[in-house]
Amino acid sequence: MLVKPFLDRNSNGKQDNHEEVYNDNSEFLIVNNEVVKPSQIDIQGDRMIMRLPPGTYRVDLEPAGFPPDFQPAINTFAVKVVEGSYTPLLIPLQPSYTLAGIATDVEGNPIAGAKVEAIDPNSKSSVISITNSAGVFYLEQLRKGTYQLKVNGKSVEPNTITIKADSNTLQELNLKLP
Incomplete structure (x- = not known):
């Protein structure tokens, strides 16, 4: 199996000329639960080669093995290894963004134990964080796009954020209940 994780900076799922291969470690690979x-694994320049007998394999990816600002677009693959050739496994690693801040009530007091959500209005999926005793939250592994923001199911100020390709991967954003 020829494994090629690459930094898919424009999130198109294809390796373009300016997108480098990530081969700093191989410990993100889990094959058939091992x-x-x-x-x-044999790391050879821009590829990793894993010799496997012919057959079908489940390949899972451990997100902790990737650079902090990138995460795989897909976490699990079914790979059929054929005798006599290398079966390619391209792994696009897409930019991952984090919003961090403090959630406060109307009077500006931090809200402990609050559920902070970034909701993608297109897919209706959400990323959730629970605030600590100081009201601090971290919304991690966000992708590019516009998100609705809520605290305990209620709209907050600001109520949306747009993450663009050139946005900082770590952004500070304080949220206040109106």
């Missing part, structure tokens, strides 16, 4: 050890 973590791949460095000794089981």
Whole structure:
């Protein structure tokens, strides 16, 4: 199996000329529920080669093994390894963004234990964080797009945020209940 994780900076799922391969470690690979050890993979420049007998394999990716500002677009693959050739597995790593801040009530007091949500209005999926005792939250692994923001199911100020390709991967944003 020829594994090629790459930094898909424009999130198009294809490796373009300016997008480099990520091969700093191989410990993000899990094949048939077994973590791949460095000794089981041969890193050759812009690719990783894992010798496997022919068959069908489940390949899972451990997100902790990737650079902090990138996450895989897909976390699980079914790969059919054919005898006599290398079966390619391209893994686009797309930019991942984090919003961090403090959620406060109308009087400006931090809200402890609040559910903070970034909701994608197109897919209706959401990323959730629970505030600590100081009202601090971290909404992690967001993709590019516009999100509705809520605290405990209520609209807040600001009530939306748009993440663009050139946005900082860590942004500070305080939320206040109106």
